[in-house]
Amino acid sequence: MDYSQFLAMRQELGVLIVFLLVFLYDTFMPKKALNATAGFTAILFLLFTVASFVWGNVGTVDAFSGMYSTSPVCSMIKNILNVGVLIVLIQSVRWTNGELMTVRRGEFYELLLVTLFGMYLMISARHFLLFVIGLESASLPLAAMVAMDKNRYESHEAAIKYILTAVFSSAIFMMGLSFVYGLAGSLYFNDIALQLGTQADTLLVVALAFVISGVGFKLSLVPFHLWTADVYQGAPTSVTSYLSVISKGAAAFAFLVILVQVFGQFYSAAWEWMLYALIIVTITVGNLFAIRQKNMKRFLAFSSISQAGYIMLGIVGCNEMGLAAMMYYILVYIFSNLAAFGVIGAIENQTGKVDMTDYNGLSRSNPWLAFAMMLAMFSLAGIPPFAGFFSKFFIFTSAINQGSTAIYILVLIALINTIASLYYYLLVVKAMYISPEEPQIPAFRSACSERLGMWICVAGVIALGIVSFFYNSIIEAAAGSNLFAFIG
DSSP states (O other), rough: OGGGGGGGGGHHHHHHHHHHHHHHHHHHGGGGGGGGHHHHHHHHHHHHHHHHHHHHHOOSSSTTHHHHHEEEHHHHHHHHHHHHHHHHHTTHHHHSSSSTTTHHHHHHHHHHHHHHHHHHHHHHOOBHHHHHHHHHHHHHHHHHHHHHHHTTTHHHHHHHHHHHHHHHHHHHHHHHHHHHHHHOOOOHHHHHHHHHTOOHHHHHHHHHHHHHHHHHHHHHHHTTTTTTTHHHHSHHHHHHHHHHHHHHHHHHHHHHHHHHHHSGGGGGIIIHHHHHHHHHHHHHHHHHHHHTOOHHHHHHHHHHHHHHHHHHHHTTTOOOOOOHHHHHHHHHHHHHHHHHHHHHHHHHHHHHHHBBGGGGHHHOOOOOHHHHHHHHHHHHHHHHSSHHHHHHHHHHHHHTTTHHHHHHHHHHHHHHHHHHHHHHHHHHHHHHHHHOOOOOOOOOOOOOOHHHHHHHHHHHHHTTOOOOHHHHHHHHHHTTTOTTTTOO
């Protein structure tokens, strides 16, 4: 075996090094020094993120007989996820330094890094065995993270729901893979595409439906979304924010790779209409149920379900522009959603309040928190000139470029849903700025780490709406990818 192949896995090795250093620090440092675990982890990950941007791209390289592949576009999506993880680490400092998390904060960071490693493998896998290893590495530790707040019944309930749903979705996914292996005799993405040819028989369509169902769980696509609201509500807010953006971003990219590289030749014959139906139902159901929510975490859970439908529009185009639009959407979604969760976390850590009615008059007692939440809501709703408007514009444009009548209808339905979503996003703004009631949340000063995380998100929401450099860099990386070679 040529061990030099591991050098192609720079970002994976970097995450493992950070994991080992955090593990050693948490295990062997004296008790007094453990209070600095959160800062130590955040600084280490910041250094890793910077190094990943500078040295993480090794070009297009295949390793381990083609099971693993990296390219500029793979490195870029991993870097985008790193930015989100860094913000989550910063925002979680106060929570992990709290009395209830004193014993378990090391485990939180270690589990988080393990899940990130699994997501990296999902992104670079070009063999279903490696993909399943990555999928399980990214899924199972999340159940322990959801149950991290052991003194709350809701946290235990959320963990049980998550692990049971994850087990069943993995079983469905593996059943689909068994059909694919029976048809193609291989688990390599390229070999499957070559062996299956262009004839979409009934068994292949069933296998494809099972595979979509398995990955749809990670993305919270309807009807595989039923775990989302309960888990988001029961999990600690820092874990919920990680689940809502990082996990979803990695799964979306991996989903695109599987669909276009393995089943690309059957796009129009098999999975095009499956994807159209999933997108329409996901966006519509997410929007309708979000209107009914009063708990802010459940509200953002259904918002994230709707956003997953918009992310899937990047796959519909089946071209480099769609890939770039999807990656840009994920980047914008990270800043927007984490800004909202940063405000929710700061208020929950201080007062324990998470209901939307608690935000009445927030602008009068905590104007800066209200301002950050308002920008997050505007961006998620797609209101110009904030970043969310341009992410939706690019994702709709990439889909429309396909040019069929069906795609025009799909985008029209998505646009109508976007207008409908303005209502429930603006409900939060109305509560904070227009409600005549007295403020429910007293004035307080949030922790430095919470403020830093929020202002990074606010800066990202504003900058991504003004500066086009980010999108240009993403589309250049996407243009050099060979992901769409098998689209028929």
